[in-house]
Amino acid sequence: MWILYAFGSALFAGLTAVLAKCGIRKTDSTVATAIRTIVVLAFSWLMVFIVGSQAQLSAISGKTLLFLILSGLATGASWLCYFRALQIGDINKVVPVDKSSTVLTILLAVIFLHESLSLAKGAGIVLIAAGTYLMIEKKQSDGAAKSGASWLLYAAGSAVFASLTSILGKVGISGVESNLGTAIRTGVVLVMSWMMVFVTGKGKLVRAVPKNELGFICLSGLATGGSWLCYYKALQDGPASVVAPIDKLSILVTILFSWLVFHEKLTKKSALGLAAVVGGTLLMLV
Numbered sequence: 329m330w331i332l333y334a335f336g337s338a339l340f341a342g343l344t345a346v347l348a349k350c351g352i353r354k355t356d357s358t359v360a361t362a363i364r365t366i367v368v369l370a371f372s373w374l375m376v377f378i379v380g381s382q383a384q385l386s387a388i389s390g391k392t393l394l395f396l397i398l399s400g401l402a403t404g405a406s407w408l409c410y411f412r413a414l415q416i417g418d419i420n421k422v423v424p425v426d427k428s429s430t431v432l433t434i435l436l437a438v439i440f441l442h443e444s445l446s447l448a449k450g451a452g453i454v455l456i457a458a459g460t461y462l463m464i465e466k467k468q469s470d471g472a473a474k475s476g477a478s479w480l481l482y483a484a485g486s487a488v489f490a491s492l493t494s495i496l497g498k499v500g501i502s503g504v505e506s507n508l509g510t511a512i513r514t515g516v517v518l519v520m521s522w523m524m525v526f527v528t529g530k531g532k533l534v535r536a537v538p539k540n541e542l543g544f545i546c547l548s549g550l551a552t553g554g555s556w557l558c559y560y561k562a563l564q565d566g567p568a569s570v571v572a573p574i575d576k577l578s579i580l581v582t583i584l585f586s587w588l589v590f591h592e593k594l595t596k597k598s599a600l601g602l603a604a605v606v607g608g609t610l611l612m613l614v
Contacts, residue, residue, distance in 0.1 A: 330566030333558045334574040340555035342581020344548050345423055346589055349414050351544030355537045357411040359530055362521040363542070364549040369518050371553025372511035375560065381505035388504050395500030396509055399493050400516025406489035407517065408524060409482045417479025419586035420594060424463040424605055425483035427579050429490035431456050436495050448611045455608030462601025507560055573612035579605060
């Protein structure tokens with residue numbers, strides 16, 4: 329059953345990007361991130377009460393709380409970059425760059441956490457890096473072309489902060505139940521995202537969000553919550569070394585829906601890149 333939950337996590341994670349893209353056509357990406365985080369936070373605390381870990385709040389150490397907060401700040405920065413990249417770039421280019429955080433996470437884990445790097449993982453890193461390069465080299469859509477290379481900078485920022493989230497979160501989560509740790513981190517993301525809204529003077533844009541886009545933003549939050557529910561259930565029953573790479577296969581779902589919904593087509597070069605990314609991800613299972 330845990331394998332089904334792992335693939336369910338990948339499915340919902342893939343839908344998240346597509347639903348988010350639908351919700352930020354006219355809505356500012358920072359505002360959309362702040363609204364979406366409210367939904368994700370509700371899901372996070374739902375997970376806490378489902379597993380009954382709320383009683384551990386008073387027992388969290390200062391060090392654990394510090395790393396959870398830092399992880400939350402990194403998550404917030406990653407989400408802000410990711411949704412800005414989605415707003416101005418093509419999904420099937422942004423997502424591979426974001427998913428390349430797997431490579432950076434492994435490298436950081438080897439350097440700072442002294443985790444071992446097997447031959448299979450090394451080959452996987454090379455394939456994911458090469459595949460990502462092939463996918464971002466494809467011809468841009470008209471909308472993405474107007475934004476120049478700025479989408480790439482935001483997508484790369486998303487990947488870097490996502491990697492930091494994993495490393496900081498691994499240190500912080502060691503002292504607290506994972507669902508409770510996720511809820512605390514999401515609370516930090518909520519505060520950070522709304523601070524960004526008001527610091528940048530975009531508070532007045534909240535009321536101007538079109539109702540149809542608000543619906544997609546909320547659905548994106550629900551998809552993220554669904555992904556987390558499945559992901560942590562899979563982690564609870566199955567090995568993390570297998571669950572995490574399966575979750576990264578959400579890229580296939582995202583690419584499929586970007587083709588169906590936004591008609592973003594893959595060239596032969598991009599398809600080869602996608603195959604390399606998937607192959608590299610599967611090697612992580614070894």
